[in-house]
Amino acid sequence: MAEVRRATRDDAARVYDLIRSSTLRNAALPSEARARLFEPVWGGEEDYYGYVLEAEGEVVGFIGMLFTRREIAGAMRKFCELHSWYVKDEFRSESLMLLLPALSIKGMTLLNYTPSPEVYEISRKFGFAELEQEVLRILPVPTPGALRADLRVETDEAAIGSALTGSQLRIFEDHRGLDCRHFLVRRRGRSGHLYAIVKKMRVTPRQPVGRILYFSDEDRLVDALGWLRLYWSLALGVQCLIVDRAQLRVGARLPFAPTVAREVPSLYRSRELTADDLRVPLYSEPLLVGYALH
Incomplete structure (x- = not known):
């Protein structure tokens, strides 16, 4: 049975191998770029970088989380950007096990600048709203x-x-x-x-x-x-x-x-901030690793 646990810096190489074989649009990122997602950046204080789905010692799924802090309207806010959500075909029925921990995070705004059509549909069902539409x-x-x-x-x-x-x-x-x-x-x-x-x-x-x-x-x-x-x-x-x-x-x-x-709008979920507070797409995973925002 597959189990979910926090992804640490030690998982960077295995996550790289998993994503490299995926159909994600950032699958071709070099290992050096993906390694940046396993380091604290932009004020993030958490000691983990997402969640992995593990079966018999093999990483078969991953959802990345980029934790950052930035100033919005004069106040420092915490953010968790979701990215690189991928699960091997034979474990797709357990995909939501990776998303649920993110949904339980308190005191942070959740973002996803580059959702796939499938991730968009799932996220909307869990209260995410559209950010950049046009x-x-x-x-x-x-x-x-x-x-x-x-x-x-x-x-x-x-x-x-x-x-x-x-x-x-x-x-x-x-x-x-x-x-x-x-x-x-x-x-x-x-x-x-x-x-x-x-x-x-x-x-x-x-x-x-x-x-x-x-x-x-x-x-x-x-x-x-x-x-x-x-x-x-x-x-x-x-x-x-x-x-x-x-x-x-x-x-x-x-x-x-x-x-x-946009073919697929970007997404956010927040108790405190509106879409207009989040228009500027800085401090983002695509910028950090160097691929397109849309």
Whole structure:
């Protein structure tokens, strides 16, 4: 009979072997990347990293849990992101044994940024709500704003870090060194700045896109977007930019930015936070190990 227990750092190699043979979209992750999921990160204090399903000494199932802490609306909150839920075919009837411990966690918001269609359906039955439902596909089409010459972009991380303070500096430091790009955008003759984090990813092998993960000021982003849509597309070598439609109040009015429904929405479950509190997809498992958020 299979048994469920907490996954510790000692299980990293066996979990890697299990997931590598799975049909999960992150199955091809190298062992070095998956090993990061078995280390404390971003303020997580728990000493385990999910649960394994074990039968006769063999790991036959796994659900990953990335524990993090981050500031939301001025208060530090605890999060548990579920990922990499997989069970071998002959043990599928026992899959829920892995999910139930996660559902019993108290005082944390549960997240799943990349659920499969099957995991989505199961999670909805257990009280998960939709998070990101639609994205804007911002095309690199020249608009009148593309002609402006008053914008300056800083990409040197040392210079960016020295210009940031408070929560922006914390976000920068927490995501420095990951597979994403940091930009500080200033407008000549105007004080202040726009700080943004953008990640190049691939929706398909031949469709690279730039995912706008974070922006410090919506008004400044929209003001500069006519120019940035071209600059970022060229700098990253992508076909378009992607951002959660709900993150931009003016999303419906942006030119050449069609709305695209996610095939499978991301999910959350929380007693205290709403979807609008969780729009920014930072501090996430896809970012930590380097694969697409959707």
